[in-house]
Amino acid sequence: MKKEIISKLHSSFELVVNQNEDVEYWFARDLQMLLGYTQWRNFLLVIDKAKMACFNAKQDVLDHFADVSKMVVLGSGAKRDIEDIILTRYACYLIAQNGDPKKDEIAFAMNYFAVQTRKQELLEQRLKNWERLQAREKLSISEKELSGFIFQKGIDSIGFGRIRSKGDHALFGGKSTIDMKLILGVPSNRPLADFLPTITIKAKDFANELTNVNIRKINQLTETEISKEHVKNNKDVRGLLLKSGIKPEDLPVEEDLKKVERKVKAEDKKLLKTTKKLKKK
Numbered sequence: 001m002k003k004e005i006i007s008k009l010h011s012s013f014e015l016v017v018n019q020n021e022d023v024e025y026w027f028a029r030d031l032q033m034l035l036g037y038t039q040w041r042n043f044l045l046v047i048d049k050a051k052m053a054c055f056n057a058k059q060d061v062l063d064h065f066a067d068v069s070k071m072v073v074l075g076s077g078a079k080r081d082i083e084d085i086i087l088t089r090y091a092c093y094l095i096a097q098n099g100d101p102k103k104d105e106i107a108f109a110m111n112y113f114a115v116q117t118r119k120q121e122l123l124e125q126r127l128k129n130w131e132r133l134q135a136r137e138k139l140s141i142s143e144k145e146l147s148g149f150i151f152q153k154g155i156d157s158i159g160f161g162r163i164r165s166k167g168d169h170a171l172f173g174g175k176s177t178i179d180m181k182l183i184l185g186v187p188s189n190r191p192l193a194d195f196l197p198t199i200t201i202k203a204k205d206f207a208n209e210l211t212n213v214n215i216r217k218i219n220q221l222t223e224t225e226i227s228k229e230h231v232k233n234n235k236d237v238r239g240l241l242l243k244s245g246i247k248p249e250d251l252p253v254e255e256d257l258k259k260v261e262r263k264v265k266a267e268d269k270k271l272l273k274t275t276k277k278l279k280k281k
Helices: 003-015 028-034 040-056 089-097 104-114 120-152 157-171 177-184 198-216 223-243 257-274
Strands: 018-020 023-027 065-073 079-087
Touching (some): 003 028, 003 104, 003 120, 023 089, 028 040, 028 079, 028 104, 040 065, 079 089, 104 120, 120 157, 120 198, 157 177
Antiparallel strands (some): 018 023, 023 079, 065 079
């Protein structure tokens, strides 16, 4: 996510936070707008899913969701009561989790509410880690799909390994998977992708997707033909990167994604422990 988008969303989210003594809370109507829902009835469906997630986590729903009514001024100048819901940080996080993570607003909200600090620079790092994890998960899915297609063609796991290795050789400008592990200091028993930057992970995923689309169309393909297709797609993706001045083999190693995943999960677990509950009347 671009820094200017993060800055804009950060400012918007900061404007609607409320505090009563030591309890932070948000109004659902405000969150509805921030998350891009135009219809209150549609947003209520998301809130219902979040309440169920809260219940399944063995939490008292009323500690985090409180129904209220608010007086609003209509365009005509008349006033009327509307229903609203007061939400804790944990409730907002659960609501965001039930949105579409491909939307910038939802992705930002998931991370904004997951961490206790509201400092923008720390949120930026959290978002960077989260996006890298999302890219890695998507790469795993496209690799599984590719391996499934390849096994259907009668090619074994060793053959799949050769195809994938040739793809890496094309993407990294003639450097093999083993070469890249040596360059980046990646343990031999760990996937290279766990140490790559987000842009390279996405590049590998895109090449996989292209291969999946093309080999799906043809019933009879040999290992050589699939390798040729996969190499071509990786070369094409490399070409796109080079046009932007990016050489994937020259990008620095990133933090082990296993460690990043543990950090993100630890922050998520800490959220519930540190969220102040709503005071029941």
